[in-house]
Structure formats: C-alpha cells, structure tokens
Amino acid sequence: MAPNLDPYFKQVDALADTFIERLRAAVAIPSVSASDENRKDVFRMGDFLADELTRLGAEVEKRPLGKQPGKEHLELPPVVIARYGNDKKKRTILVYGHYDVQPALMEDGWATKPFDLTVDEKGRMFGRGSTDDKGPVLGWINAIEAHQKAGVEFPVNLLCCFEGMEEYGSEGLDDFINAEAKKYFKDADAVCISDNYWLGTEKPCLTYGLRGCNYYSVEIKGPAQDLHSGVFGGSAQEPMTDLMHVLSKLVDQKGQILIPGLNELVAPVTEDEKKLYPNISYTMDNLYESIGSKTSIFETKDETLMARWRFPSLSVHGVEGAFSQPGAKTVIPAKVIGKFSIRTVPNMESNEVNELVYKHVKDVFNKLGSKNSMNVYCQHDGKWWVASPFHWNFQAASKAVKQVFGVEPDMTREGGSIPVTITFEQATGKNVLLLPMGSSTDGAHSINEKLDRRNYIEGTKLLGAYLHYVAEEPMNEKK
Numbered sequence: 499m500a501p502n503l504d505p506y507f508k509q510v511d512a513l514a515d516t517f518i519e520r521l522r523a524a525v526a527i528p529s530v531s532a533s534d535e536n537r538k539d540v541f542r543m544g545d546f547l548a549d550e551l552t553r554l555g556a557e558v559e560k561r562p563l564g565k566q567p568g569k570e571h572l573e574l575p576p577v578v579i580a581r582y583g584n585d586k587k588k589r590t591i592l593v594y595g596h597y598d599v600q601p602a603l604m605e606d607g608w609a610t611k612p613f614d615l616t617v618d619e620k621g622r623m624f625g626r627g628s629t630d631d632k633g634p635v636l637g638w639i640n641a642i643e644a645h646q647k648a649g650v651e652f653p654v655n656l657l658c659c660f661e662g663m664e665e666y667g668s669e670g671l672d673d674f675i676n677a678e679a680k681k682y683f684k685d686a687d688a689v690c691i692s693d694n695y696w697l698g699t700e701k702p703c704l705t706y707g708l709r710g711c712n713y714y715s716v717e718i719k720g721p722a723q724d725l726h727s728g729v730f731g732g733s734a735q736e737p738m739t740d741l742m743h744v745l746s747k748l749v750d751q752k753g754q755i756l757i758p759g760l761n762e763l764v765a766p767v768t769e770d771e772k773k774l775y776p777n778i779s780y781t782m783d784n785l786y787e788s789i790g791s792k793t794s795i796f797e798t799k800d801e802t803l804m805a806r807w808r809f810p811s812l813s814v815h816g817v818e819g820a821f822s823q824p825g826a827k828t829v830i831p832a833k834v835i836g837k838f839s840i841r842t843v844p845n846m847e848s849n850e851v852n853e854l855v856y857k858h859v860k861d862v863f864n865k866l867g868s869k870n871s872m873n874v875y876c877q878h879d880g881k882w883w884v885a886s887p888f889h890w891n892f893q894a895a896s897k898a899v900k901q902v903f904g905v906e907p908d909m910t911r912e913g914g915s916i917p918v919t920i921t922f923e924q925a926t927g928k929n930v931l932l933l934p935m936g937s938s939t940d941g942a943h944s945i946n947e948k949l950d951r952r953n954y955i956e957g958t959k960l961l962g963a964y965l966h967y968v969a970e971e972p973m974n975e976k977k
C-alpha cells in the first residue's frame with residue numbers, strides 16, 4: 499500500500515457526515531445553467547466552491563468568460579481555478595469538474611425535492627447534481643480536507659478547473675483551456691476528469707476512450723409545395739420515396755455500415771486490447787435491462803461492448819418535413835430532410851468520413867434517376883478520443899481502485915462523447931484519465947438523480963489514493 503493511505507482512509511470515514519453535509523449545501527444551490535433565472539445561483543455555486551477551496555488554503559481565482567453568446571444580457575459564470583500546493587519536487591495533476599446542473603422540477607416526476615438532498619435507508623442520496631457533477635467535484639475538496647485533518651502530506655500539487663456551463667455546451671471553455679494550457683495549467687503532468695459513470699453498480703471503471711459523432715442531413719426536394727396524393731400520386735416524383743431509398747442503403751440490420759471505404763478507416767483490434775474485454779463485469783442481461791427488451795444485435799458481451807465502444811455505428815434519427823401525426827393524412831411532402839449520424843472511432847478522420855458519406859449518398863441517389871434534387875451535408879462533428887490505458891496515469895488509478903474497492907477496475911470506453919476531454923488532451927498534450935465516482939444507475943440528467951453514499955465516501959478515498967499512487971508511479975509514457 500502507498501504510505502499514509504490508512505490514516506487518510508480513516509479520516510475520510512470519520513468525516514463522512516461532514517462530507518454529506520457539504521454535498522447537501524451544494525445540491526441546495528439550484529445552479530441550472532440552462533435557465534436565465536438561475537444564473538445568479540450558478541454564480542453562487544461558483545462562490546461556494548471558491549470559498550471552500552480558499553478555506554482549505556488553496557489559491558483560488560474566478561475567471562470571467564464574458565457575455566453569453568446569443569444571450570448578451572447574461573454574464574457567463576466564471577471558471578473557478580485553483581492551485582493547492584506548489585512543490586517543484588511533486589507531480590502536478592489537473593482535475594476538471596463542473597458545478598452547474600441540468601434543470602429539475604417536481605412536475606417532471608421527482609419523488610423528492612430535487613434541490614433538497616434526501617438520503618434513504620439504502621444510502622441513496624437523491625438530489626439534482628449529486629452525481630453530475632457536484633459529488634465528484636466535492637470529492638477533490640473532501641480529499642484535501644481529510645489529508646489536512648489526518649496530518650498526511652498531500653502527495654501532489656493539485657490544479658483545479660471547475661466550470662459552470664457544462665450542461666449548456668461549455669460556452670467559452672475551449673478558448674479558456676487553450677489560452678491557459680501553457681500558463682495556469684502549464685505544470686500539469688496529467689489530467690483527471692471525474693464526470694462519467696461506472697459501467698454497472700458494483701465495480702469501478704477507468705475510461706480511456708470516447709466515440710466521436712458526425713451528424714448528417716440529406717435534403718431532397720422536388721414539387722414547389724406539398725401535394726395531395728389523390729391528385730398527384732402517380733404523376734409527380736416524390737421526395738419521400740427517394741429519401742427512404744437513400745436511408746435504406748446506409749446500414750443493415752446487423753449494424754454493418756454500408757458506406758464503401760468507411761470500415762477500412764477503423765483501427766484494427768490489437769491483442770492487448772482484446773485482453774481487456776473478458777474481465778469487464780457486464781452481462782447481456784445488463785444490456786437487456788437498459789434497453790428494456792432483448793432486441794440486441796449481438797449475443798455476446800464482448801461483441802456488444804466492442805460494437806458500442808470501439809467500432810463505428812450509424813443511426814437514422816428522423817425525417818424533417820414528413821407527416822408524423824396519428825391519422826391518415828394523404829399529403830405528399832414537397833421537401834424532406836433525413837437525419838442520421840455516425841459514431842466515429844480511431845482512426846476515422848472527420849473529413850475523410852464526410853467525403854465517403856457524400857460520395858455514397860450521391861451515388862445511391864443518382865442511381866435512382868430521380869428528377870428531384872438532393873443535397874447532403876454534415877451538421878456538426880466532434881472527434882473521438884482514446885488514451886493509453888497503460889500510461890502511468892491509468893496505472894496509478896488502477897492501483898487506487900484495487901486498494902479502495904479490492905478489485906481490478908473495468909477498463910472501459912464510452913459510446914458517447916465528453917468534448918472537454920479532447921480539449922484538455924490537445925491543449926496540454928498530457929494523458930487524460932476519466933475516473934468516475936457514480937454508478938450506472940445514478941440517473942444523471944433524469945429525474946431522481948442520486949449518488950450512493952458508498953460511491954461518494956469510497957470515491958473520495960479513491961481520488962485521494964489515486965493522487966498517492968500518481969506520486970509513486972514510475973513515469974513511463976508507455977503507449
């Protein structure tokens with residue numbers, strides 16, 4: 499065991515109730531970034547964090563980000579940055595979290611008041627922001643306090659970057675990180691983000707990859723206005739018929755993408771990577787439970803997880819301009835826009851993907867010989883991210899999980915994206931680790947969001963232990 503962990507762990511247990519009260523105070527501030535009326539509360543939450551950090555002896559700054567684009571009457575909440583420790587002999591870890599939350603109203607179906615932390619007999623702590631992301635942010639503050647009270651030297655220099663607009667697109671944050679990467683954040687040896695979730699409920703995970711997303715529109719138009727099928731059916735070429743044909747040529751029932759050349763961009767599965775999968779605690783029943791049916795594409799866990807994390811997928815989302823109400827309207831839509839997206843993985847470069855998509859959609863449409871016109875374009879794209887799970891940053895976290903929870907962590911990727919991850923990696927050039935505190939059942943963004951007491955208290959131990967192992971880990975930059 500890393501030295502000094504035992505007194506630290508004991509102190510975390512002794513302070514558990516204090517830490518829960520800290521979470522209660524934070525949850526009570528409705529820092530909803532999406533709502534104008536709550537903007538003052540988002541500021542209040544930033545002050546709360548700044549005060550807590552200052553009280554513990556950190557140097558804290560609240561950096562303004564200016565006016566909110568498109569809502570110029572609103573000031574963006576500040577990025578709360580802090581430095582705890584400035585010892586050149588120690589490593590420096592940059593941690594990120596966010597202090598704003600998703601909206602929450604009783605009318606949405608909450609069983610308890612969303613901004614009133616409610617702990618039930620199972621130790622589930624319900625409240626908006628409990629798991630996303632106030633619990634994890636406070637975990638870092640708790641770790642500092644427990645070290646001080648236990649009289650254990652803090653093992654690293656800590657840099658904090660806590661933002662207040664994450665749930666509203668992280669307005670202004672990328673520019674800030676890029677500007678500070680070689681200034682305030684320049685000493686960072688590695689980055690740790692605690693803002694995602696375990697794969698299940700029992701076993702912690704470390705996350706080393708996220709898929710990207712390219713989102714497309716296919717617009718087909720012909721007639722000058724919507725037509726009636728009784729009058730024009732059979733005599734006018736119908737945009738919807740063309741669009742259905744195009745959309746049907748994108749992906750098959752096995753999830754195979756039908757766009758020529760696309761699958762060739764995907765990095766092959768390595769032997770080292772393959773070995774990470776069998777240990778992951780996940781079952782097909784977990785999948786069936788979360789999709790609410792047994793309509794899976796694959797029958798095995800490994801294939802399912804790989805399909806979700808490390809292979810691309812294509813989903814058809816909807817058709818704009820199509821009749822979608824109940825009933826039997828006999829309209830022929832004049833213009834329809836099909837929407838689909840591709841979740842991208844290494845080594846799919848966005849512009850290469852776009853070109854293959856455009857070419858394929860055009861080829862398919864041209865083969866129809868339709869007199870309608872078609873346009874295909876990318877609405878937005880976000881890049882995938884993958885880090886080395888064998889880097890010292892991950893090895894340290896892995897040892898910390900073993901120490902606190904007695905198990906090897908699941909090494910996971912996620913199918914969705916967390917854009918700030920890639921911003922930190924590109925701006926600092928350092929390894930980024932995703933070290934989640936909450937579990938898969940926490941319901942971030944939905945009603946009855948919660949964080950289990952175990953995840954919060956053992957999670958605080960985990961964050962502290964991670965920093966101790968970081969201080970000890972040989973600095974291999976192994977890829």
Ligand SMILES: [Zn+2]
Nearest residue numbers: 630631664693
């Ligand atoms: Zn979050």
